[in-house]
Amino acid sequence: MAHVAAIETGKAAAALMRRARKAGHGPKISAALLVAPLLLFVLIAFAAPIGSMLMRGVADPEVAPVLPRTLAALQGWNGTALPDEPAFAALVEDLRTARAAGTLPLAAGRLNHDTAGLRTTLVASGRRLAAPFEGSAREAVLRADAAWGNVETWGAIARARGPYTDFFLLAALDLKRDAAGTILPVAEEQAVFRIVFVRSFWIAGMVTVITLLAGYPLAALIATARPAVAAVLLFAVLLPFWTSLLVRTASWMVLLAREGVVNHALVALGIFGAPQQLLFNRFAVVIAMVHILLPFMVLPLYAVMRQIPPLHLRAAASLGAHPAAAFRRVWLPQTLPGIGAGCLMVFIQALGFYITPALLGGGADQMLPYFIGFYANQTVNWGLAAALSLILLAATVLIVGLYGRLVGFSAVRTS
Amino acid sequence: MRRSILAAAAAGLMLAAAPGATPAASRDLTIVSWGGAYQDAQRQVYFRPFSQATGVRFVEDNWDGGIGVLRTRMQSGNNTWDLVQVESEELLLGCEEGLFEKLDYSRIGGRDLYLPEAAHECGVGAILYNFVLAWDRTKFQGTPTWADFWNVERFPGKRGLRRGVKMNLEYALLADGVPANQVYATLRTDAGVERAFRMLDRLKPHIVWWQSSAQAPQILGAGEVLMTSSPNGRITNANRTERRDFGIQWAGSLYTIDSWVIMKGSPNTNDAYRFLNFASNPRVQAQLVPLIPYGGASKGANAGLSPELLAASPTNPANLSVSLMIDDQFWLDNLDKLSQRFNAWLAR
Amino acid sequence: MSAIRLGWWVVSLAVVVFLVAPLGVIIPLSFSEGSFLHFPLPGVGLRWYRALFASEFWLAALWNSLGIGLAATALATALGTLAAIGLWRAAIPGSAAIMAILLSPMVVPSIITAVALTFAYAPLGLASTHAGLVIAHALLASPFVVVTVGATLSQFDRTLLRAAAACGAGPVAAFLRVMLPIILPGVVAGAVFAFATSLDESVVVLFLAGPSQRTLPRQMFAGLKDTIELTILAAATMLTLLSLVLMVLVRVLSARTARARAPVPEAA
Secondary structure, eight states: OTTTTHHHHHHHHHHHHHHHHHTOSOOHHHHHHHHHHHHHHHIIIIIHHHHHHHHTTTBOOSSTTTSHHHHHHTTTOOSSSOOOHHHHHHHHHHHHHHHHHTOHHHHHHHHHHHSTTHHHHHHHHHHHTSSOOSSOHHHHHHHHOGGGGSHHHHHHHHHTTOSBOSHHHHHHTTEEEOTTOOEEEOOGGGOOHHHHHHHHHHHHHHHHHHHHHHHHHHHHHHHHSOHHHHHHHHHHHHHHHHSOHHHHHHHHHHHHSTTSHHHHHHHHTTSOSSOOOOSSSHHHHHHHHHHHHHHHHHHHHHHHHTTSOHHHHHHHHHTTOOHHHHIIIIIHHHHHHHHHHHHHHHHHHHHTOOHHHHHHOOGGGOOHHHHHHHHHHTSOOHHHHHHHHHHHHHHHHHHHHHHHHHTOGGGGOOO | OHHHHHHHHHHHHHHHHOTTOOOGGGOOEEEEEOOHHHHHHHIIIIIHHHHHHHOOOEEEEEOOOOHHHHHHHHHHTOOOOSEEEEOHHHHHHHHHTTOBOOOOGGGGTOGGGBOGGGBOSSEEEEEEEEEEEEEETTTOOSOOOHHHHHOTTTSOSOEEEESSSTTHHHHHHHHTTOOGGGHHHHHTSHHHHHHHHHHHHHHGGGEEEEOSTTHHHHHHHTTSOSEEEEEHHHHHHHHHHSOOOEEEEEEEEEEEEEEEEEBTTOTTHHHHHHHHHHHTOHHHHHTHHHHSOOEESBTTTTTTOOHHHHHTOTTSHHHHTTSEEOOHHHHHHHHHHHHHHHHHHHHO | OOHHHHHHHHHHHHHHHHHHHHHHHHHHHHTBSSOOSSSSOSOBSSHHHHHHHHOHHHHHHHHHHHHHHHHHHHHHHHHHHHHHHHHHHSOOTTHHHHHHHHHHHHHSOHHHHHHHHHHHHGGGTOTTSHHHHHHHHHHHHHHHHHHHHHHHHTTSOHHHHHHHHHTTOOHHHHIIIIIHHHHHHHHHHHHHHHHHHHHHOOSHHHHHOOGGGOOHHHHHHHHHHSOOOHHHHHHHHHHHHHHHHHHHHHHHHHHHHHHTOOSSOOOO
16 A cells, blocks of 8 residues: 555656646746745655665764774784784773773674674773783783784774775675775675575565466456456455555464464365464465565556557457467557566565565565664664665666666556 | 754754654653563553552553664664663673663662672663473473474474574573583583584474564464473463463573663653662562562562462472573673674574 | 456456455454454454454554554645645756655655664654654655646646636635645545555554554554454454545545546647
8 A cells, every 4th residue: 555656656757747848938936936845855854864874884983983093003004914012002092991981882883793793802802901901002902802813803993994984885795805905705604695685586576477477367357357347356456455564464474374264274175184384484475475566566457458459359360360379469569568567566666575574474584675674773783784775775776777768667658 | 064954954844844743851651571471461560550659651662682672772862762671681781881771779779679690780680580491282292302392303393482592502502412501611612603503503494483472372372383482481371361281391491580771861760760669579579470470589579479389480499400590691792793693594 | 258268267366366365354353252363253243343442552553543644644745735736837947856856755665764764863853753753654655645636737727727817816816716626636635645655654663663653553563473363453454444445535536536627628
């Protein structure tokens, strides 16, 4: 229901602009004044927040104010061997200041995104180095935590110098830089995002194909049936279309539960010996997504098919074409714009699905949006959440743009 | 500069558009706990009687744990929580990172009122309880151990575990035959962590993950799993209120203390202290046990319990002696690293 | 009937059953007197509806949904209608870009909107407030108003405004007396779309709302993550009923808009 008017949007927007252009030299100023409130509202309350969130994907502001002396001492450090005594002394100074000011957790959290465990290293070292000590800073720091003997710990600090970074974008592609600045793949057991990208596109693609296969015959039937039958069928499409996404997700949870309707029926029919686990897997996610997105396929298909004069097929038949050939040569080509529009709308929405996989899927069925939410809300890794958002948004815009370039939005305009 | 102008403009517009915007300071005392049957019991024993006795209005929220959630709330400036019930490693981590107010024990009856391990500088104990292995007696005869839990060949069926790294590594090692008193020593070595993850790898296709504690008895009762890990109280509660026949394996269970903390900068600190003071009364705490068997953290909270209630209670010495205390220090040092590895493992 | 035709019908009807069945299952289940998730029902009654209306959580969620929905609808309809009229009135430089910006809340994946708005609104004290949620929902709903009102305006006869001006009516009077009555069905349809959008919104509310702003979808989400009680299905049935009313409303209105077409061909 959230995108209820989406289908009408493309064409109506285009019509609106066409009309606006045609109007010629009207009272432009009053027109601008009428548009201004909403435009400002959207720019300030929506576009600016989105922009500033995406900026977090390349910004790196946390460490510089907390460890300024250390970063200054690391200026020009080549990252191949442990830094010299002054860097250690600067670190002790920074840790003490930051601990007293209570700013240490911020920097520690940021460094932990780089190398898991560094939060503990920083906070614990801050605690252990708070008291005065004898001898060299280097020895005291290495005593406080052995991780300071690792070049990569210092590399993590140097990398987080800011103000801009490619760290999060690289991390979103399962890549990282080492202390010397070389780009490397992350450790096998930490690599997850490439799998997630492939999975997201795979699920979205699968849902698109299934909705097309299921939606095409239904749309054709609605377009060619008697008006009374068509009205009933159309109602069957529009009712779920208007029903809340959460209601439909909930109904699939109830249907597919171990003691739910589907299991109960299949056991009663003797198809299952015992109730099966139907929830929290890929199957549940895909079937619910197909259900939710099917109307977005049927409606544009129907809109295009309605325009095809039935005469065309009859003409083909009377010329001796086999029904299959008539369908392939005459009917199918004319429905291509509808197929394109439906697939585009289903695929893009599927790519952004959050609620349904979260409720119906298991750990290995979560798509890109889940990880955006996870990093934003549960690990404070806002840079990574932003980098993933950037990729999701870029994919969305790219697909829309590609579609516009290849097919053209005018093809969707049907009324 | 441009950004600050934009921000000021945004603030102006939003205030103009939203005259009803309420400043955060005027919100009601917000109490956050673990939801489901436990929070229902808390509402009955603590929240409502407290509100009636003092006239303090409250709202509730619930969460599934995770220090990152608390960090996000503080760093984003979108914290609406005042009193939160947290697990032990969240208490230590959050205290060190300054997420919580330091408690003034003189306002809540003094440290001596509480069990010594329940009086922390940032949080005061709420309950003492165990994460146990639970199963449905109508579907599984006998008393399964963690080794049986892992043995899907012999006992086919799904297994329920909490979505998170803490405790699952411990269970994995117990299932692999590591003696309880060696679990954390083993986990402190890289080889021990590898061993635990290898065990989890073996079980992964058979695991149904639960997140909120209320889900554990739910998936067990619905037959989604044959056995599950669960906080002990939810299991006993399901037996009582839903007439289930769930079994509890105390041996190899992990016990811990949950604490109340006051979020840093809470505008309702005063009311929060009044609540803690109310909830610290051992006689009030004792009323919780008949509803859901979690031990109180004030001294004397468990005095006078009937033998039947005591049998299901975590503080029963017979139960306590066979369970393992969660090593907070280990998780304090390793939670970040192991969580990240676990999340990547889970997503694949 | 040929075999192909028969197969076509069978497949199509199977798809129709697939589309309708989930609602066909949960609505009857919500009237169960028992607590099982399957048929046959042990008894039929309003047990779960009574539980729904006895629960302070569900009631609060219901009021939040209606209140936030109405406020967001008012804001989105007012701003959206003005903008649609502006876009219709004259060609503004960069109107394609303006349109893209106005429609962007509909295109950006909801999770990105949710996270971005939460980050931006929190420092302003707008996160976890009703006002913040109203603003967010108005943003998400406004494109539907712009599009719906714009579609209605495309049928509107410009000469009517000129006629009104010739009769001495000022622009405001011309708008109120001449234009608004004609495009009103479109405006109301846009408002219905806006309300439906807010009523269904479940991702932004998950991130931006505090415990005092829980809406019906938010409350349902929490319930689905915990114990699936039939109260959720009672709430779902009520939401579905509401959706049905909104859907019928829009159909009726669009029929009226079609009838309200200007009698004179457009002078463009």
